[in-house]
Amino acid sequence: MSSSKRRRILAPRLFSLTCVRTEMSDLKVADKLSGQRQRVLVVGAGIIGLAVALRLQQDGHGVTLVDRDEPMSGCSAGNAGHLTEANIFPPLSLELLMQLPRLLLMRDGPVVVRPSYALQMAAWVRRALPTLNSDTKEQIVTTLAAMSLAAYEELKLLAQISGAEELLHRDGAIYAFRSLEALDKKAAALAVWQANDVKVDRLDADELAEMEPALCRPLAGGFFFRNSGRCSDPKEFGMRMFRKLANAGVPFHKARVDDVQRTGDGLRLTTSSGDLQADKVVLCAGYGTGELIRRLGGTAPLASERGYHLMLPQPSIALRRPVAFPEHYFIATPMDNGLRLGGTAEFCQPDAPPDYRRAHAMLGLVQQYLPGTSGTDAEPWMGVRPSLPDGLPTIGELTKRPGVLYAFGHGHTGLTLSGITASCVSALLGGSAPGFDFSPLDLKRFE
Ligand SMILES: Cc1cc2nc3c(=O)[nH]c(=O)nc-3n(C[C@H](O)[C@H](O)[C@H](O)COP(=O)(O)OP(=O)(O)OC[C@H]3O[C@@H](n4cnc5c(N)ncnc54)[C@H](O)[C@@H]3O)c2cc1C
Structure with a gap:
C-alpha cells in the first residue's frame, strides 16, 4: 500500500x-x-x-x-471469521456434479438440496456449468486470487479507521486431513494456489500436530496458509x-x-x-x-446457500488459528468468546425454518478431530449466503x-x-x- x-x-x-x-x-x-x-x-x-x-x-x-x-x-453476523486466501476456486467441480443426484436425496449431508429448491438448484447448476471449462475456470481463479491476496490489507485499513484492529489476526490458517488419499487429491489445488502466489505449504502429520497440539493424532497432514487470518468477533x-x-x-x-x-x-x-x-x-x-x-x-x-454455526463458549480446548476440515466441510475458528464451528451448505428457500440439527451435528464432527471439545452452552445460528454460480x-x-x-x-x-x-x-x-x-x-x- x-x-x-x-x-x-x-x-x-x-x-x-x-x-x-x-x-x-x-x-x-x-x-x-x-x-x-x-x-x-x-x-x-x-x-x-x-x-x-x-x-x-x-x-x-x-x-x-x-x-x-x-x-x-x-x-454477516455469524460467519466463521476466516480471512482466507484459499477460496479461489469456482464452487462447481466435476466431482460435485457427479454427487448431485445423491445429494438431492440426502437429508443430513454436509451439502444438501431441499426438494422444494430442486428447480432453482438445477437452474443455478446450469449457470455454473461453463466454469468447468478450463479457460473460464482459470480466469475466475486469477481474479479471486488477486482479490484474496489484496483483501487483508484493505480490511486492516478499515479496521484502523474504525478502531477495530485488535479484532484482526494474521497467524495463518490450516486445512487438516484425516485421510492421506483426500490430502493427496488436493495436490492439484496446491499447484494452482502456488502458481497464483498464495503462500501455502504442505504439512506432514508431525508438523500439523506441532502447529495445533489440540488436534488428535495421527491425522494425515494438511496445508498451512501463511497469510490467511481471522476476525475474532465478526x-x-x-x-x-x-x-x-x-x-x-x-x-x-x-x-x-x-x-x-x-x-x-x-x-x-x-x-x-x-x-x-x-x-x-x-x-x-x-x-x-x-x-x-x-x-x-x-x-x-443468486442461490440461497444457507450455512450454520455452533458457538462453543467453553470449548475446553484451544486452537491457535482457524482450522478447516475439508473432508467434513466445516471449520473451527478461535473467537474472543469461544470456539466457533461454521459450515455446511443447505440450498433451500431462505425463509424456511432453520434446521439447527445441522449446527449441532458439527459438535460430533469436531470431537473426532479435537478430542475433549465441550459443547456446554453451545448456541446455534443460521445465515443465508448470497451465492453466485461461478x-x-x-x-x-x-x-x-x-x-x-x-x-x-x-x-x-x-x-x-x-x-x-x-x-x-x-x-x-x-x-x-x-x-x-x-x-x-x-x-x-x-x-
Ligand atoms: C456459516 C457461515 C460461515 C461463513 N464463514 C465465513 C468466513 O469464515 N469468512 C468469510 O469471508 N465469509 C464467511 N461467510 C460468508 C459471509 O458471511 C457472507 O459472504 C457475507 O456475510 C455477505 O455479506 P453481505 O453484506 O453481502 O450480506 P448480509 O450480511 O446478509 O447483509 C445484507 C443486508 O441487506 C439487507 N437487505 C436485504 N434486502 C434489503 C432491501 N430490499 N432493503 C433494505 N435492506 C435489505 C439485509 O437486511 C442485510 O442486513 C460465512 C457465511 C456463513 C453462513
Whole structure:
C-alpha cells in the first residue's frame, strides 16, 4: 500500500451530515455536493454495505445507509471469521456434479438440496456449468486470487479507521486431513494456489500436530496458509464500522428498499417508509439484492446457500488459528468468546425454518478431530449466503440504470473480501483503482 493511498483513505472527513438514525417521517437528503463528491445511498448494512459506506465516506462522499433490519443482523453476523486466501476456486467441480443426484436425496449431508429448491438448484447448476471449462475456470481463479491476496490489507485499513484492529489476526490458517488419499487429491489445488502466489505449504502429520497440539493424532497432514487470518468477533467488527459511520454523522434509515427510479436530478429510492434521493445508489443487500436487481431489469442468479454455526463458549480446548476440515466441510475458528464451528451448505428457500440439527451435528464432527471439545452452552445460528454460480462476487454499475451500482454475491468469502470490494466500488466512483482488473466481476457475465 503506497503512503499516498493510505493518507487519502485516512484523511479527515471533508464535510458533515447531521442526522443520524432518522425517523422515516423525517427523511432528509444531503444537499447537492460539489465536484467529484456525490450523495450516495448504500443499501444493506451487512459487512459489504458497511465496508462500502465507510470507504466512500472516507473518500468524501455524502453517504446514507439503508437497511430493512438492524445493522449486521444478516449473514454477516455469524460467519466463521476466516480471512482466507484459499477460496479461489469456482464452487462447481466435476466431482460435485457427479454427487448431485445423491445429494438431492440426502437429508443430513454436509451439502444438501431441499426438494422444494430442486428447480432453482438445477437452474443455478446450469449457470455454473461453463466454469468447468478450463479457460473460464482459470480466469475466475486469477481474479479471486488477486482479490484474496489484496483483501487483508484493505480490511486492516478499515479496521484502523474504525478502531477495530485488535479484532484482526494474521497467524495463518490450516486445512487438516484425516485421510492421506483426500490430502493427496488436493495436490492439484496446491499447484494452482502456488502458481497464483498464495503462500501455502504442505504439512506432514508431525508438523500439523506441532502447529495445533489440540488436534488428535495421527491425522494425515494438511496445508498451512501463511497469510490467511481471522476476525475474532465478526459482528463486533461490523458494528465498529457502523459506529464510526454514525459518529461521523452518516444517517441510517431502517427501511426496506423496493425500487430505484431516475429523476431529473438523480435517483429516487422507493422504500417501505418513504422516498430517498441520491446521485448514486450502491446495492449491497446480500441475498436480498437478487430481487432488487430483477425489479430493475437485470439478472442475478443468486442461490440461497444457507450455512450454520455452533458457538462453543467453553470449548475446553484451544486452537491457535482457524482450522478447516475439508473432508467434513466445516471449520473451527478461535473467537474472543469461544470456539466457533461454521459450515455446511443447505440450498433451500431462505425463509424456511432453520434446521439447527445441522449446527449441532458439527459438535460430533469436531470431537473426532479435537478430542475433549465441550459443547456446554453451545448456541446455534443460521445465515443465508448470497451465492453466485461461478463463485465470483459481482461489482459494477447496471448498464440499463446508470448511477445504480452493486456489490453482492460474496458466497463463502464476504468477510474476507469486504475491504477489497469497498475499494473496487470506490474506484467506480472516481477513487483510485485497485491493483487488479475487476471487470470480470460485472453482472454482464450472466446476461
Ligand atoms: C456459516 C457461515 C460461515 C461463513 N464463514 C465465513 C468466513 O469464515 N469468512 C468469510 O469471508 N465469509 C464467511 N461467510 C460468508 C459471509 O458471511 C457472507 O459472504 C457475507 O456475510 C455477505 O455479506 P453481505 O453484506 O453481502 O450480506 P448480509 O450480511 O446478509 O447483509 C445484507 C443486508 O441487506 C439487507 N437487505 C436485504 N434486502 C434489503 C432491501 N430490499 N432493503 C433494505 N435492506 C435489505 C439485509 O437486511 C442485510 O442486513 C460465512 C457465511 C456463513 C453462513
